[in-house]
Amino acid sequence: MMTSSSTSRGAAIRLARCAKTFADGTRALEPLDLSIEAGETLVLLGPSGCGKTTTLRIIAGLEAPDAGGTVTFDGVDVTRLPIEKRHVGMVFQSYALFPNMSVVENVAYGLRVRGIAKAERLRSAAEVLEMMRIAPLAARRIDQLSGGQRQRVALARALAVRPRAILLDEPLTALDAALREHLRTEIDALLRSLAITAIYVTHDQAEALALGDRIVVMRQGAIAQIGTPREVYFQPADAFVAGFVGTTNRLDGSRRDGRFETAAGAIAHAGADSAKTALAFRPESARICRPEEAPLRFTVTQVHFLGPRQRVVLTAGDTRIIVEAGPQEPLFVGDVVGLILDPSCLVPI
Numbered sequence: 211m212m213t214s215s216s217t218s219r220g221a222a223i224r225l226a227r228c229a230k231t232f233a234d235g236t237r238a239l240e241p242l243d244l245s246i247e248a249g250e251t252l253v254l255l256g257p258s259g260c261g262k263t264t265t266l267r268i269i270a271g272l273e274a275p276d277a278g279g280t281v282t283f284d285g286v287d288v289t290r291l292p293i294e295k296r297h298v299g300m301v302f303q304s305y306a307l308f309p310n311m312s313v314v315e316n317v318a319y320g321l322r323v324r325g326i327a328k329a330e331r332l333r334s335a336a337e338v339l340e341m342m343r344i345a346p347l348a349a350r351r352i353d354q355l356s357g358g359q360r361q362r363v364a365l366a367r368a369l370a371v372r373p374r375a376i377l378l379d380e381p382l383t384a385l386d387a388a389l390r391e392h393l394r395t396e397i398d399a400l401l402r403s404l405a406i407t408a409i410y411v412t413h414d415q416a417e418a419l420a421l422g423d424r425i426v427v428m429r430q431g432a433i434a435q436i437g438t439p440r441e442v443y444f445q446p447a448d449a450f451v452a453g454f455v456g457t458t459n460r461l462d463g464s465r466r467d468g469r470f471e472t473a474a475g476a477i478a479h480a481g482a483d484s485a486k487t488a489l490a491f492r493p494e495s496a497r498i499c500r501p502e503e504a505p506l507r508f509t510v511t512q513v514h515f516l517g518p519r520q521r522v523v524l525t526a527g528d529t530r531i532i533v534e535a536g537p538q539e540p541l542f543v544g545d546v547v548g549l550i551l552d553p554s555c556l557v558p559i
């Protein structure tokens with residue numbers, strides 16, 4: 211959900227020509243332009259070292275961009291403002307909570323340093339604890355909490371100061387898979403109900419697809435693609451994005467007489483860029499059928515039963531692809547099957 215700045219208390223954030231070269235000469239970011247709408251959840255996704263955290267730290271005011279780069283909040287230049295003047299909340303993978311303080315003291319801390327009176331701080335902190343559903347833990351010490359509870363406290367602390375944006379750097383990475391998925395759903399609901407501008411760093415593509423209004427896929431300090439989760443998933447800009455987001459199959463071939471010839475057979479593929487010699491597609495864009503029903507033929511080499519569906523590995527010559535099938539479909543290693551591809555989901559790469 212995106213809301214306009216007039217209805218959201220979140221800031222619209224804009225980075226213009228923000229590059230970053232560290233003192234040791236490491237070039238972490240190429241000059242980068244990025245606009246984040248008020249109330250939007252923008253996810254920065256990419257492999258380790260691609261510049262996600264550096265981008266987040268520039269937005270937070272923990273890092274200055276190289277000369278010439280600017281950061282604006284609602285059109286106001288904040289490039290030279292330190293973090294405490296930007297009114298942003300931050301949540302990290304390591305909780306960075308004060309272990310010797312209680313939950314409520316941790317959450318009220320940011321209000322205390324802002325000089326808010328005690329009664330008011332405690333009232334605001336209680337409200338945020340209620341929202342995060344951890345009010346019963348208010349008096350506990352941090353070392354008496356589970357990982358998931360600590361991360362809720364960290365979120366509550368970041369939100370208590372009513373920030374103009376919340377910046378989250380891999381907040382769920384330290385948690386186990388089930389808890390990660392649960393908290394991801396909660397964070398999604400929370401960010402949407404608050405309509406706060408949120409920038410969320412992750413290298414987990416499932417998290418990015420689930421949380422982002424838009425996803426920025428980064429590679430080596432530059433933006434590889436910006437788009438909605440559906441755009442990035444179904445129309446990846448290049449082979450890097452296709453490979454990084456979701457499972458992608460690659461079908462190599464050559465073009466002759468308007469047809470695309472592969473090791474598995476030839477298909478018609480109109481409108482494709484003739485210079486490209488491979489097609490990418492997602493497992494769910496293909497359907498297994500009887501061999502006589504489709505021009506592409508493969509041999510089943512592995513079948514994984516996953517409960518609601520089967521993951522099936524198919525080969526033809528050197529081509530190896532992964533597709534999905536219903537749980538009841540009788541598929542056995544060694545079977546020869548046909549494959550029907552949804553033409554609208556084929557991406558030339």
Ligand SMILES: Nc1ncnc2c1ncn2[C@@H]1O[C@H](COP(=O)(O)OP(=O)(O)OP(=O)(O)O)[C@@H](O)[C@H]1O
Pocket residue numbers: 232233234236237238256257258259260261262263264265413
């Ligand atoms: N203070 C620093 N001095 C020198 N190089 C740095 C510094 N901080 C980060 N870098 C380098 O800048 C590049 C980008 O780092 P950054 O932390 O932004 O990547 P990232 O995408 O967040 O990675 P990860 O997912 O591993 O956290 C990396 O090559 C990193 O080693």
